[in-house]
Amino acid sequence: MSKLDVASRIEPKRKKPDNIEILPEICDLCGACVAVCPPNVMSLIQNDLSIDFNGCTYCSLCIDICPLRAIKGSFN
Ligand code: SF4
């Protein structure tokens, strides 16, 4: 099953966050979130984890996969 298939199964079940925030003081740069992001808009380059919000679908998979809860979603 592709990452997009997984995302489409999960997405309809709950409200998407309006904002996604990486908490660098908690993140250990394991890369799990980068690997799971369906549109591949997360990057981990030279210890810098970032999200290209132009392509982010706010699917929350990165939040769910993070073992340290270092990505936070919020609702406006
Ligand atoms: S919420 Fe955005 S950054 Fe996180 S996995 Fe989904 S598309 Fe990628």
Ligand code: SF4
């Ligand atoms: S899964 Fe969590 S700890 Fe791992 S790189 Fe992503 S934000 Fe950091």
